[in-house]
Amino acid sequence: xxxxxxxxxxxxxxxxxxxxxxxxxxxxxxxxxxxxxxxxxxxxxxxxxxxxxxxxxxxxxxxxxxxxxxxxxxxxxxxxxxxxxxxxxxxxxxxxxxxxxxxxxxxxxxxxxxxxxxxxxxxxxxxxxxxxxxxxxxxxxxxxxxxxxxxxxxx
Ligand code: SF4
Numbered sequence: 001x002x003x004x005x006x007x008x009x010x011x012x013x014x015x016x017x018x019x020x021x022x023x024x025x026x027x028x029x030x031x032x033x034x035x036x037x038x039x040x041x042x043x044x045x046x047x048x049x050x051x052x053x054x055x056x057x058x059x060x061x062x063x064x065x066x067x068x069x070x071x072x073x074x075x076x077x078x079x080x081x082x083x084x085x086x087x088x089x090x091x092x093x094x095x096x097x098x099x100x101x102x103x104x105x106x107x108x109x110x111x112x113x114x115x116x117x118x119x120x121x122x123x124x125x126x127x128x129x130x131x132x133x134x135x136x137x138x139x140x141x142x143x144x145x146x147x148x149x150x151x152x153x154x155x
Pocket of ligand 1: 016017018019020023024025026028058059060087088089113114115
């Protein structure tokens with residue numbers, strides 16, 4: 001599984017409460033397994049690569065919704081980079097929760113839903129199982145890819 005189209009700076013966070021059987025990265029479930037970084041430090045890494053867009057993965061970035069919202073807001077206000085974000089929540093769960101939903105306005109493409117081991121499909125682009133959706137929130141030409149659905153179709 002790749003972290004989205006084109007060149008990207010990937011931010012892998014620790015902390016995930018979904019605990020999907022067969023998870024590709026169970027070490028990431030415990031938030032203590034990560035390395036603490038400030039938003040300023042992460043912004044430095046992101047800005048150092050002029051040509052790369054940004055990916056949030058993990059773990060689940062929505063398990064640190066306040067911090068990732070602030071990081072995403074800074075990326076959008078200080079750069080022209082797109083943001084792809086992977087999460088174990090569905091977009092419906094995110095939109096129903098004010099605390100989680102605060103991050104959505106800054107995300108360009110969301111890959112949503114838990115990994116379902118029984119449905120594992122290694123041929124899928126950017127996903128481990130077909131329940132997971134690549135959802136364009138703000139379609140950007142450089143991010144267009146096979147298998148994506150537009151948010152408008154979910155309404
Ligand atoms: S949401 Fe992702 S990181 Fe979290 S348990 Fe599921 S597959 Fe693993």
